[in-house]
Amino acid sequence: MRFRDRTDAGNQLAEKLAGVDLTDPLILGIPRGGVVIAAVIARALGADLDVVLSRKLPTPGQPELALGAVSEDGHVVINPDVAAMVHFEEDELDVIRRHEEAEIARRRQLFRGGADRAPVEGRSVIVTDDGIATGATMIAALQELRTRNPKVLILAVPVAATSRLAEVSRWADRTVCLYDTEDFYAVGQFYDDFRQVEDAEVVETLRGA
Template identity: 50%
Template sequence: MPFQDREDAGRQLGRRLAPLAGRDVVVLGLPRGGVPVAAEVARALGAPLDVVLVRKLGLPRRPELAMGAVGEDGVVVLNEDVLQAGRVDEATLADAERRERAELERRARQLRGDRPRRPLEGRTAVVVDDGIATGATARAACAVVRAHGAARVVLAVPVASPRALGDLAPTVDEVVCLESPQRFTAVGQAYADFRPTEDEEVLGLLRRPAPGTPAGARTPRDDDVVADAGPDGLPGRLTVPEHAAGLVVFAHGTGSGRHSPRNRAVAEVLRAAGTATLLVDLLTPAEEAARDPVFDVELLAGRLAAVARWAAAEPSCAGLPLGYLGASTGAAAALVAAAGDDTVRAVVSRGGRPDLAGPALADVRAPTLLVVGGHDQQVLALNREAQARLRCTNRLAVVPGASHLFEEPGTLQAAAELARDWFATHLTGAAPAGPPARRRADQPAE
């Protein structure tokens, strides 16, 4: 199961939301089960924690259909389409609002006591629940938060049904969800421990003092470096965002890894999502000119592993989960370096030659994404062969209309976003477990 309990789910979700740290954020949990998840998110972001209290206004004789919702401080959100279709008169609506508001005020007194609601005007509100089945409560909560003046509304959950996510996405500024299995049956299926959350636990979490310095804050850097690897050190470019949640080292078999425009474009997308990047030249100019070292996968892998060890010793990167992103023969080097190495949390190959990793493919435990252009038929066939030999969590993603170098408009961005999402899910989550079931080529990850 993806999550041991709600606290584990919150920690994983907090790492995914790391780019929000340091901004004007309030984290709002949906009582009761959403609050333990939200507490861990608030801790990760260094943000205050509160609850968002809503009561759905059910349509008479069809209470599962929401004609609106009420929130604190007199906020009312109405669904005019449902009201008209149900021919709800003002007296019926007023009665429902009076009844649900009384219950909402009772819950507010129970959970908050004399403590006021945290103001949301002009701030980013992160609405958190332990999961979403139908989305009715989450939709009402986000609407109420917007009515309270939030400038930006982010809905964040560990697990949700794909249908509910599709329905909710247009109603908020951003949706962040870690797991959305196609065979969704219930929220609890994603948890090993899904026991009910009691009011006492919610009250204890809300009484915690608001954190000061965001967890994981680092001194940002963007420097040319020389990694202690290779004959005379290997030059690279290390960029660490303030709230980096992971480090991705780029492996490029041909051309300058640190100056490659494609690598730099992909790195920019990763950094925007809160991931540190290290672009490095694994070969000297003389070695690259000789050509043979370009295909010496063992040499490249050894240097990549040495670069990763050097980076792990840098104070700005200390403790960051490690991932590799390889292109060309660098993809094979990344897989060989990752084989049997539990410090490597995730691997992405972009237009690479993973087949050149040979027997090491079977020993890779880090979740691996193979990204190939749809028009790159020869390399696509080689990636399919390599995927069949992987025993780790893996996916083969084909970018439509892309050739080997992803030069067509929009294709490199698509590849970069695939890498970003893979690292966000696997790099900053739990360490790789034992080999799961292998997915078919082109099958979306669940």
């Protein structure tokens, strides 16, 4: 299965979500690509839009490999499979975590302009990204959101690695995934147009919501 671009993926997800009973829905996208998809869903469902800020923690010496992720509230998730394969010192992880937390703070100011996060309690919250490879950033986001007492927490993604989808789905009340496969190398392989989304586009998308 392939998608033309993130807008196409968002439209297809919106169709799947249209029949779901939602209470005061809030659509949260993981920047940057997830915000494009979230905006499409929010428009289709007449829902509020915001970002959920979660960042990958790269493995020391192997930055392409996700050791885990950190959420906006500082909640850290470690991928046990990766942790078992690589050697790292705790102080190395602390340096990486602080670096990613600084990036989260930068994005918080840029994307929200100092405004508070959209309230979650008692609402139907849909969290999306352009795909799930390791799932670390999504797990960190879902775990953090759970502490804020949503009525229901829905994971909605166009594509995912099958083995990781099962793990990530544990943290959601409901999962909507258009396509999952073990023949998975990178999220971009499932898109005809997977251009990089810049900060300015995220800001414009959020302001236009």
